[in-house]
Amino acid sequence: MSEKRSEERLQGVIERIVYENADTGFRILWVQTDDHRLVKVVGEIGECSEGMRIDAFGFVQNDPKYGPQFRARSVILSSPEQGAEITRYLASARIPGIGPKTAARIVKFFGREIKDVLDQEPLRLMEVPGIGKAKARAIIQAWQGDRTRAETIAAIMGLGLTRNQAIRVFEHYGEKAAHVVANDPYRLVQEIWGIGFKTADAAALAGGLAPDSPRRIQAAVMHVLQNMAGDGHCFMPMELVVAHTAGMLDLDEQVVRPAVDELAVRGRIVIDADDRVFPRALYDAEQGVASRVAALAAMEFPAYRRVRAAFLKVSRAFHPTQINAGVQVFSAGITILTGGPGTGKTTLTRAFVDAGKAAGLKVRLCSPTGRAAKHLSQATGEPASTIHRLLEFDPKALQFMRNADRPVDADWVIVD
Numbered sequence: 315m316s317e318k319r320s321e322e323r324l325q326g327v328i329e330r331i332v333y334e335n336a337d338t339g340f341r342i343l344w345v346q347t348d349d350h351r352l353v354k355v356v357g358e359i360g361e362c363s364e365g366m367r368i369d370a371f372g373f374v375q376n377d378p379k380y381g382p383q384f385r386a387r388s389v390i391l392s393s394p395e396q397g398a399e400i401t402r403y404l405a406s407a408r409i410p411g412i413g414p415k416t417a418a419r420i421v422k423f424f425g426r427e428i429k430d431v432l433d434q435e436p437l438r439l440m441e442v443p444g445i446g447k448a449k450a451r452a453i454i455q456a457w458q459g460d461r462t463r464a465e466t467i468a469a470i471m472g473l474g475l476t477r478n479q480a481i482r483v484f485e486h487y488g489e490k491a492a493h494v495v496a497n498d499p500y501r502l503v504q505e506i507w508g509i510g511f512k513t514a515d516a517a518a519l520a521g522g523l524a525p526d527s528p529r530r531i532q533a534a535v536m537h538v539l540q541n542m543a544g545d546g547h548c549f550m551p552m553e554l555v556v557a558h559t560a561g562m563l564d565l566d567e568q569v570v571r572p573a574v575d576e577l578a579v580r581g582r583i584v585i586d587a588d589d590r591v592f593p594r595a596l597y598d599a600e601q602g603v604a605s606r607v608a609a610l611a612a613m614e615f616p617a618y619r620r621v622r623a624a625f626l627k628v629s630r631a632f633h634p635t636q637i638n639a640g641v642q643v644f645s646a647g648i649t650i651l652t653g654g655p656g657t658g659k660t661t662l663t664r665a666f667v668d669a670g671k672a673a674g675l676k677v678r679l680c681s682p683t684g685r686a687a688k689h690l691s692q693a694t695g696e697p698a699s700t701i702h703r704l705l706e707f708d709p710k711a712l713q714f715m716r717n718a719d720r721p722v723d724a725d726w727v728i729v730d
Contacts, residue, residue, distance in 0.1 A: 324353060324370045324384050327399050328362055336361075343368070345384075357386035360485070365403030366460065367392045371477065388477040392464035393432070393457055397421050400428055409456050411449050420445065420453075432457050466492045473499070473517040475509075482506055496521050500533035511537040526565055531573035532582075534559045539583065539593045548596045552589040613647030617673055617725065625669035636662055660693050663730060667694045670726050678724035680704040690730045701729065 326347035332354075333342040341359040345368055346352055355370060362368070370386040377383055394403045403409075404417035412420075423442045424431050431438050436457065439450040463484060469492040470480035484491045486506055494501060499517040502509040515530065523530055538558045542550045555574060560567040574591065577583045584597040592600070615621070622644050629637050636658050643649045643666065653659050670677040679698035681687040691698040704722060706715035716722050 321371050321387070322374060322384075324355065324368070324372070324386075326353070326368060327394065327402075328364050328366050328368055329402075330364060331362065354380075354383040355386055356383050357389065359386060359389045360391055360463070360481075361408075362391050363403055363406035363408030363456075365394045365399045365401065365406060367394055367399070388481060390464060390467055390477065390481070391460060393429075393460045395429065397426070397428060400432070404453065409452050411452060416444065416449075419443075433461070462489055470495050474520045475513065475517060479506075479509055479513065482508065500529070500536075503533070503537065525563070526569050528573045528576060531559065531563065531565070531570055532577050534563050535570070535574055535577060536582065536593070538562070539591065543593060543596060548600050549586075549590040549592045552585065552591055555591045607648060610648035611646050615644050615647060617675055618644050621669050621673040621675060621726075624672040625665060628665050628668045628672070632661070632665070633658070640665060663690070663728060664694050666726075666728060667696055675725040676723070677726045677728065678704060678722060679728050679730070681730050686730065698730075 326345045330344040339358040343355045369390045372386040394400045401421045405414040436454040467480045499514045502514045556570045584592040687698040
């Protein structure tokens with residue numbers, strides 16, 4: 315049994331950037347540590363430059379090809395502190411138009427005051443011969459951006475988030491990150507992967523939010539409904555919503571119901587006549603599906619007579635119950651055929667395909683999963699696909715390319 319690796323901390327200055335991929339954030343750096351070691355650091359590291367300080371947590375590993383290296387799990391970058399570090403920083407590719415000679419001249423001009431000038435009086439950079447507005451602006455933007463990042467991440471961590479969480483929050487919200495966490499931490503649950511209600515709630519309480527705040531209760535209600543939806547439910551009875559929320563927050567149920575009603579007023583949830591509570595999106599989706607199914611059911615099947623005649627020919631040996639069920643399938647724009655094992659659903663499906671082909675219809679078959687689609691294809695002898703493939707789902711756009719404006723190229727679709 316292998317020993318569990320303990321996480322280590324590495325602090326130092328970036329000496330050289332060996333490799334970087336701007337798309338993935340993966341970088342390979344040489345870092346001069348504070349204890350005077352030169353260490354290769356690899357991992358997903360934010361935009362950086364030589365001379366910047368790095369504070370990383372991770373593990374030392376011995377790569378078979380590249381040798382020992384520090385695999386960074388979380389990284390905080392900050393502005394350099396010392397003159398030599400600042401010189402490397404200013405000369406880095408991060409600041410266009412400032413080479414090693416110009417960087418050295420800037421640092422020499424201000425001497426020990428250089429960091430104070432950059433932090434507090436950056437416009438004084440134009441006192442240096444050869445540094446105009448454009449170069450000064452480039453230096454100021456880079457320096458203040460890096461300092462803001464470090465200060466913001468530290469402020470977020472002060473509200474109870476871990477380093478990794480704070481970094482993700484900053485990368486998502488930028489300079490507004492600390493303001494969002496301090497004023498509306500519950501947004502993180504919906505917008506930042508890996509941050510749950512408990513983390514956001516702890517940050518809210520650390521920021522001074524009252525335990526019985528309506529905002530806190532409403533966020534908890536939405537969390538309860540979200541968990542319910544994750545279990546496959548579209549709604550939850552009011553009494554359960556109130557009880558679960560009150561129990562989770564250790565509050566009296568009497569203070570929860572007004573918060574639920576306020577969410578309904580704001581349109582985030584729907585409370586129906588039976589006191590059932592729906593997240594707004596699920597309620598609208600359910601109503602939309604029901605409305606569309608009703609509309610389809612009311613439509614006539616254009617090829618009803620043709621395909622009915624073909625079906626009656628291929629189903630002569632069927633049980634009368636199967637024949638009756640089959641005929642009903644052709645009487646509307648949509649039909650749901652159900653039945654327990656051994657009742658003949660697969661037999662009818664084969665007959666539907668044969669009847670459709672005999673009637674000259676273009677029949678398409680699909681199933682929710684790849685395994686089910688393979689079974690359907692074996693049962694009918696015809697090609698079958700997943701529903702996602704039939705509707706041409708685009709994972710990048712997160713939408714189906716086949717829709718009401720561009721329907722599936724078929725006269726009849728059978729979903730099993």
